[in-house]
Amino acid sequence: MYFIANRGAEEAYSCYSAVRLLFRDPRFQTICRISGKLPLSPPHFGAFFSTLYFLMRLRDRWACLAFVVLLFGLLPAIVAPQETPWQKENATWREEHKADLLKPDGWLSLAGLEWLQPGDNPVGSASDNRIIVASAPAHLAILHLEGETVTLNPPAGGFPQDLLVAGAPAKPQVLRAEANKDKVAPRITISTLNMYVIRREERFALRIKDSHSATITGFHGLKWFPPDPAYRVTAKWTPYSPFKTITLATLVGTSYDQPVPGAAEFTVKGKTFRLEPVLEDPAVAKLFFILRDTTSKSTTYGACRFLYTGFPSNGLDKPGEIVLDFNRLENPPCAYTPYSTCPLPPRGNRLPIALPVGEKRYHE
Numbered sequence: 001m002y003f004i005a006n007r008g009a010e011e012a013y014s015c016y017s018a019v020r021l022l023f024r025d026p027r028f029q030t031i032c033r034i035s036g037k038l039p040l041s042p043p044h045f046g047a048f049f050s051t052l053y054f055l056m057r058l059r060d061r062w063a064c065l066a067f068v069v070l071l072f073g074l075l076p077a078i079v080a081p082q083e084t085p086w087q088k089e090n091a092t093w094r095e096e097h098k099a100d101l102l103k104p105d106g107w108l109s110l111a112g113l114e115w116l117q118p119g120d121n122p123v124g125s126a127s128d129n130r131i132i133v134a135s136a137p138a139h140l141a142i143l144h145l146e147g148e149t150v151t152l153n154p155p156a157g158g159f160p161q162d163l164l165v166a167g168a169p170a171k172p173q174v175l176r177a178e179a180n181k182d183k184v185a186p187r188i189t190i191s192t193l194n195m196y197v198i199r200r201e202e203r204f205a206l207r208i209k210d211s212h213s214a215t216i217t218g219f220h221g222l223k224w225f226p227p228d229p230a231y232r233v234t235a236k237w238t239p240y241s242p243f244k245t246i247t248l249a250t251l252v253g254t255s256y257d258q259p260v261p262g263a264a265e266f267t268v269k270g271k272t273f274r275l276e277p278v279l280e281d282p283a284v285a286k287l288f289f290i291l292r293d294t295t296s297k298s299t300t301y302g303a304c305r306f307l308y309t310g311f312p313s314n315g316l317d318k319p320g321e322i323v324l325d326f327n328r329l330e331n332p333p334c335a336y337t338p339y340s341t342c343p344l345p346p347r348g349n350r351l352p353i354a355l356p357v358g359e360k361r362y363h364e
Contacts, residue, residue: 090227104211105194107333112208116145150175150197163190180256200254223360231326231357235266237312248343261316285311291349301335304345329358
């Protein structure tokens with residue numbers, strides 16, 4: 001791109017090529033070349049030419065050098081692409097997703113998953129415990145499993161003074177544990193540890209979280225495909241009345257039932273597909289899609305990825321539309337840690353196409 005100017009110049013010309021500064025006054029010299037494209041919009045060009053015209057009236061080589069410095073200062077503003085609102089929202093969502101993972105009790109804090117045996121299950125860092133937690137006191141507590149009841153009991157020396165259960169000092173008590181409803185379980189906390197009992201079918205386990213877990217301290221960032229608005233689609237929503245129930249298998253060999261309120265039908269690359277979400281919590285306006293596409297063979301987590309969306313335009317019980325932004329496909333917890341119990345996608349949600357957007361594999 002050539003900029004040609006003299007003291008009486010009233011216009012300048014540009015084309016896409018290397019940049020070269022030329023002065024028709026022989027006292028000025030060509031002093032730089034700049035490679036690249038400068039897509040100058042009218043506002044940028046107006047400011048640029050005003051600066052150029054002003055400096056060309058000076059007769060000092062140092063003024064020319066000053067002009068070049070100013071030119072390089074203007075280049076980032078001239079060349080930088082403008083983010084669209086959708087791109088900004090997507091970038092914000094990615095940062096929020098990372099922040100959620102890194103919370104003291106987020107998925108990256110998982111440090112253990114210990115299945116309870118009938119009878120006493122002593123917990124602590126000492127080697128004589130059935131459940132060994134390295135960062136816990138030598139003898140923390142005893143979890144007693146009897147049928148479908150888990151009771152928290154003190155060790156021989158009593159509970160540690162700073163051990164809390166649901167925010168209160170620990171005392172002997174039955175611990176609430178409902179199948180696949182981990183949020184209702186009381187949290188057992190001490191120092192950096194946050195533990196609770198989970199239930200999967202007829203099995204019970206102690207889930208252990210540590211805000212100083214190796215997964216948090218060794219976090220090395222998330223990997224993403226470039227955003228692509230072509231994979232943000234508006235799907236047709238077909239409600240089920242009554243809701244359908246499906247059984248989801250998990251990576252740990254258990255299964256559980258979930259309600260399916262309808263199906264989303266969408267088109268990508270000229271082909272139409274159908275996905276069914278589950279409704280995890282009727283009190284929260286959020287649908288949960290568990291799906292897999294052909295990128296799972298190479299660049300995305302092999303088991304599945306998750307997509308959370310809002311409700312359809314007319315609610316769950318009426319035909320309508322629902323936005324599926326596959327750029328927000330995220331890894332399940334089991335992509336980061338072996339201590340989770342992730343659901344697997346139902347057969348109808350295993351897509352025969354590639355969705356090269358969203359989150360990539362974490363460990364590769």
